[in-house]
Amino acid sequence: MRDYFTKLLETTGTAWNRFWFTPAEALPLAVIRIATGLVALYLHATYSWDIVYFLQTGGLLPVALNEQLFDEGLLNPARLSYLSYLYTPSELYVAHALGAGVLFLFTIGWYSRITAPLALVVSLSYVHRAAVATSEVEPILTMLQFYLCLGPCGKTWSVDSWLERRKRLRGVLIEPPLPTRFLSANVALRLIQVHTALACLMMGLAKLAGPGGLEDVVAWRDAWGTGDAVWIMSARPLSPMVDLTWLRDAPYVLQAWTHAIVVFEILFAVLVWNRTLRPLMLGWAVVHWGLLALISGVPVLSVLMVIANVAFLESVFLRSLLERAKPQPAVQARCSQVAA
């Protein structure tokens, strides 16, 4: 019996160490940084029209609003945002422009160790200040940004790495290059993987669980059980990105799509950990999130979930993809010729 528990502890410890502490390449983090940064910039830019209308003194969302709505005896979350201390349009516009600058620098990978936490502060400030206007998108965005702060997301495909390379070529930097695998990269990637799988599982379980607390249970039809959910999403007047109501004549397609959504979200959380099935699940994820973006009303959520899935890709595979995307030497030569 004692041997069994000794062996169990050893096996668990070894598996834990292998999972969390095997150094990993920073390339997937860099790809996630660029993609997440672009999404954060886009969301930030969409605030440009409304920031004054929403946040100025006498705007739609006064600072006291969160305190009144989410009173749990805690600090008003809006107080955690620097935007809560700015009141005039000019102050808000300046802060908005600076925030955009920080997000841009984070995206291009300039001093990533500093700009990544700053970019997280920018995004969280908008979330906390305008909590009542946030949707399913923001928790996934800030989750990715938080984990990018933990790893060396600017070690490659960044201005930082380009500057370092240039210094080496000029002989300014003579220290040996740093190792290409990092413990912190693995921890950040693993956290993104675990969190993404958890979020996906919860989305699936929520659909199976139903709303709960229904007043009129007899009249309720379980939209995810009967296969009506996709139709309901498509038929909402304001939310869908494209009009798919022509699918009304194909009830089996609507029902199959509905069930496929639930099946995927439950299966993904389990099967993505299997190396053999992982490519299949990641391919399915792209199709799933791509189609859901059309009708869910939150296409950015789909984009972010696909970005989060990059954490599951092997660096070797990612590098080969990126190499293929690079211009071929012949094309480069032709471009130089044209430029000359």
Next chain:
Amino acid sequence: MKLPSSGLRSVLTLLLLLHLFALFVAVVSNFGARSGLRLQLREVPGVRPYLQLLNMDTAWNYHLVFGTREDRDFHCEVVLQPGGRSSAAESGGGDRSEVIPLMPADVWPGSRGRRYLMLAYNTAANAGSDQVESVLPAALASGMLRQRGVSEGTHLFRCLGLEPASRDAAASQRPQREPLPRVVYEADLLPGTSGWEPVKRSDVTERTESRSAEDQR
């Protein structure tokens, strides 16, 4: 496989376990029925502020639709009443009433529109809860009227639920009118000391907007 020192691994393991525990608390305390134990877990020192600070105090249980009244798209508007009159007959529209929609008609891009939809959704979600149902309408109405330069009179704030079309009706091939909006929350707006104060119309629970009012809009 070169592992870091055991000291570093121990520290990292502790931090990872703390973080994973916080995630566990976030999921169990926000998903499904909330038992006493699950709510007590939130009270473990530091957990709730940590989750709240990082915007992780959620169960990520995004169901999107449920086949309930919450599936509707919601829309808020202020109906300006000339002369400060606000009887139910006048609120239906007419030549003299002007409607200020919360979401501008030409809103672009999509994520911007989503924010307005979420404001309307939260207004509808709070309707019926005596503690908070007037909080968001007061803030929204005050902002909308201030933007329009309206500082006096008595006006009307309402939140409408826009039903998804039924598949049977849509498949019947007959020319269909759009489903009628349903009034989820309706309140008279009175000028107060700090903006506009909504006084809920007590006779309104939830009703379908009249066709004539819809046509006039």
